[in-house]
Amino acid sequence: MLDPDLVAQHRQELRRGTTSLACLALLAHTPDYGYNLLSRLSAISLTIEANTLYPLLRRLDKQGLLTFEWDTTDSRPRKVYATSPDGISLIDLLRADWERLSSALQLMEKS
Amino acid sequence: MTLTDRYIAAAAAKLPEDQRAEVSAGLREAIGDAIDARLDEGLDNGFADAERSALNAMGDPEALAATYSERPLVLIGPDLFLKWKRLTVLLLWIVVPIIAVVIPLAGYLDGDSWGTIVGSTIGGCITVAVHLVFWVTLIFAVLERTGVGAADLSDKWTVDDLKETPDPRVPAGDTIGAAVTLVITAIFLIWQQVYPWAHTDTGEGLPLLNPALWSFILPALLVVMAVELVLVIARQVRGWWTPADAWATLAINVASVVLVAIPVAQHALLNRELFAHIGWPDAATTVTLDQIEWITLAAIVAINITDVVQGFRKARRATRSPG
Incomplete structure (x- = not known):
């Protein structure tokens, strides 16, 4: 039997880079604030912890891949993030990489 | 709140x-x-x-x-870790042995007791080692936080950095050197007795070493040296070190150190009569015969430790290497 810890570790490694791509892609589609983005990610079974997502969003913002505006319509002010033009260019690059990996996997299955 | x-x-x-x-x-x-x-x-x-x-x-x-x-949650990251480890180990190997020689020598010259010398040597070595590790670690922790990478500290690793794998065979030079040293030492031990430097007024010879030691210590030392000579030659014939060789070297070295230490502890290695006759050391000299004996013993101990360490390293290398 496979050790569950071992599986979890490999899964985490495989997923690591996909989280930022998922955030950029979802926010390019519809700008959103942190907690809602968490729900949207978990709805497409890309579950991520809040204490990972919020710092990640801030880092992507510092890197110029996201922009944000304070939404003060509610009682609690929220940062609403949207993907910047740079972020959109990065999505295209990363998506192309992902396609390449995916077709490489399919090639391996055929051989 | x-x-x-x-x-x-x-x-x-x-x-x-x-x-x-x-x-x-x-x-x-x-x-x-x-x-x-x-x-x-x-x-x-x-x-x-x-x-x-x-x-x-x-x-x-x-x-x-x-x-x-995005602050690191490690003291020294994987990029700098090997540099830190190598520098720490290198400095420990250089500095601690020096301290381990200097402190007892200074203590001995100050006339400290044996207990004080052993205590201050162990204490001093630990203090120096702890300081060394602490300061090197501190410097690397600062480097880690200021964004200095391994690439800034030294060139990238290439195959040229691979260590030369030493030839596991026993070099003829080692054997000849060891054999010559043993033979010369043996000749010296006998020669200083048979052809003494000084004579009493009655024409009796005054050898350098205490003649009473011929009752047991010096013959035993010659036997030990003969055994070592046989081992050295056997090793050359075989061609490489074995673990048994290393253990035999350890036994021989312990035996010779003990044989020299016994007369030193009894203040009886050097021939007191000879020195009384030639009138040295006199009132003007600060060294005593005891001190010369202890320093001789210390030098022999140091040489023997090096010999034993080398023996084990060579034996390990020979058993590890495929050839």
């Missing part, structure tokens, strides 16, 4: 000044939304419970602050 306020204050305290306000506002949003979501789901028992579970899920505020400010 609510739990949330305390949590945010704890995280903010670990952030650089210019990021505090912004990250605090972000955290307030994150925690508030998490609490609301938990209340909506109705999993918790009221607000206080929801707040507790939301904050527990956020985890240690200091870890969260480190994630926000």
Whole structure:
């Protein structure tokens, strides 16, 4: 039997880079604030912890891949993030990489 | 102050000044939304419970602050670790042996007792080693935090950095050197007795070493040296070191050190009559015969330790190498 810890570790490694791509892609589609983005990610079974997502969003913002505006319509002010033009260019690059990996996997299955 | 306020204050305290306000506002949003979501789901028992579970899920505020400010949560990262390890080991090998020789020598010349010398040597070595490791580690921790990488400290590793694998065969030079040293020492031991440097007024010879030692110590030493000569030649014939060789070297070295240490401890290695006759050391000299004996013993111990260490290293290398 496979050790569950071992599986979890490999899964985490495989997923690591996909989280930022998922955030950029979802926010390019519809700008959103942190907690809602968490729900949207978990709805497409890309579950991520809040204490990972919020710092990640801030880092992507510092890197110029996201922009944000304070939404003060509610009682609690929220940062609403949207993907910047740079972020959109990065999505295209990363998506192309992902396609390449995916077709490489399919090639391996055929051989 | 609510739990949330305390949590945010704890995280903010670990952030650089210019990021505090912004990250605090972000955290307030994150925690508030998490609490609301938990209340909506109705999993918790009221607000206080929801707040507790939301904050527990956020985890240690200091870890969260480190994630926000992208500060490393390691003292020395994988990039610098090997540089740190190699430098620390190298410096320990250079500095601690020097200290281990200098402190007892100074203590001995000061006329300290044996217990004091052993104590201050062990204490001094530990102190120096701890200091050395601490300061090297501190420097590397600072480098880690100032963004200096391994590439800034030295050139990239290439195959030229591979260590030469030493030939496991016993070099003829080693054997000849060891054999010549043994033979010359043996000749010296006999020669200084048979052809003494000085004679008494009655024409009796005064050898350098105490003639009473011929009753046991010196013949035993010659036997030990003969055994060592046989081992050295046998090793050359065989061609490589074996673990048994290393252990035999250890036994021989211990035996010779003990044989020299016994007369030294009894103040009877050197021939007191000879020195009384030639009148040295006199009132003008600060060295005593005892001191010369102890320094001779110390030198022999140092040579023997090196010999034994080398023996074990060569034996290990020979058993490891495939050839």
